[in-house]
Amino acid sequence: MAAQADERVMISERIAPGMLPRVLNSFDMTIIFVAIVLFIVNASAIQQAHQAAYTYWILGFVAFLIPGALVTAQLGQMFPQEGSLYVWTQKALGPFWGFFAGFCAWWPGILVMVATGDAVVTLWQFVDTGGLSKAWEQGLVILAVLWFSALMSMMRLRMTQSYANWAVVFYGAGIFVIGLAGILWLIGDGHSATGGWGTASNWGIHSTQWTWFGFVILALLGIEVPLNM
Template sequence: MFTFIMITSAILVNVRSQPTLAEAGTQMFFYFAVATIGFLLPCVLILSELGSACPYEGGLYVWVKGAFGEKWGFTAIFLQWIQMTILMVMVLSFIAGTILYVFDYGELESKILILVISLVVYWGATLVNLRGLKASGRISTVCVILGVAIPAITIVVAGCAYLLAGNPVQLDLTLTAQNYIPDLSNPANLAILAAFFLPYFGIEGSAAHIENLKNPSRNYPLALIFVVFFCLFVNLLGSFSIAAVVPQSDISLIAGLMQAFEIFFNTFSLSWIVPILAIMVVIGSIGEVSTWIIAPIRGLFRTAKAGTLPLWFQQSNEHGIPRNFVIFQATLVSMFCIIFALIPGVNSAFWMMVALTTHVYLIAYFIMFLTAIKLRYLRSKHTESEFYIPGGERGLYIMCTFGFGSVLIVGIVGMFFLLLTEFVSTLPSPDVTNTIGIWYPVFLIAGMIVIVAIPLLVHRFKKPEWFAAGGFVDPEDGPAEAS
């Protein structure tokens, strides 16, 4: 269970987003409350119920398949996988840039160095994952402790020491509605609200390993609860510490994470700690990369063995890892890294792809919430489990409604407002807005249709011999098939 908690934490928890969240000032408490109640809490309860009912390898794929059949199970896990494949380039770029920052390399814009570091990190993590889940779990555990827990505790302790020493708080804590409740009619505030939802994306990723968890029907909900409190501790207390020490006008979203920490620790005359913290944050991000390498693939591997994908994708090594799938994914990520690093003017196109795949991920969440409703109906007739969302059907519908609402907020804001506000400064390429213009929403809608169509077409034209030669019979087809 400890290893499972570390794997989930490696996926969900990091300190990279703290400066972004701190820039909201005292209004961060409102944003945190809305994001936690509107998205994180529904996800935890829904995932707990789904995991308790169907504690089988594959996670999202198994649940959606049990509710709506193989086609939509494959579609949901494909959407999760493609989003993480594209987003991995951004995380790798962050790791490479931070390493260059630590060693004070004079040419931070050197794309060749960023490319080399990105490829070394990703292929190194890939080779570790090929050695099996135990090796991957150890990497996740070490990375979470060194790269998330210790930096987070350091920031919170430093913030508490700052306040206890009687230093001025760089926040107006006066209890007024204007201080704590933002004007959501302002598109900029809507964009910030969407940013508070994004750190919680991916919480369902570790469910791919649920079958390896002892007594998953009981321990999976407990593991999620622990990770949620850890995530809130890191995000809320860490962001508040930064906001209390660093004036809001000095929290530069463009400058980046390390510059924010540099200002933070210079206040305590502890500038020497910033490079150490930077290395720790890199370690935490490497753990995130390593964990995401195998998580969606386990669901894709299961659907491949059921005959949805060619035989080449159905092969595994002596450790039970789908080696061909892992190598294919590493090659694809490498290709995206090379394109991003070497082709001039590709930055805008890449960030549009990140936005597109994020919206595609919202579709996967929408399917997951529908799955919870469908499986509750099936379970009430055919199965029992150790966890139900409190409040019966009404509680389930309330949580799903919150989830649907959160997905719509992030989707609409991202499509029509996000790149039209000052929050665009969070993107490394400031010329994105000039490039995108009015075609941005059109690109997102058309791109979402194309990406969703890919798994549907693959499923439609799959060949019978893929299943026959694979010889795989899914032992746990889910409540729909079991009934």
């Protein structure tokens, strides 16, 4: 039994704790999770569901996000080693599927870096009408974003995480300001773009709207998980 237990111990479990000491705390990990999951653009995409959007968000939290957090916490207690999804899959299904799960968690990061550069180009063109009209100009901006990401990756992890923490704080502050502006608009002379807030049927779930529930689940999965579904 002891020999079998030793065989199931991964090399990373024996070597990583000594070579890679822990430098992140619970707050840092929470920030990383929020940064992965929280995309405010998802809120604007689901607004087409009108009042029912709030129902689907609540249902998504109750039926998926909270149970998923409880399951993740339990897995973390059962397998406290570094690696999370990679470790859990390797323990349950073996080395191949452990590698596959780890690859699927890593690969979206590569795609997101390129997509982020493209998003910067889109925002630039939105602010500066007619700017970056040539393909080579857009390419330079995308390369600049990638070079900046590479520079950040070469810094000490503690320093990089501190920058990420502040970025998420400002991100949350921006979301708060947008929400506050909407509330002040409604309190003032403004009016809601959607009528029928007092109609119960507008808040209900209909068979023709189940795709919105799927969208909510996808939004709560974050950027890494779709390949692992």
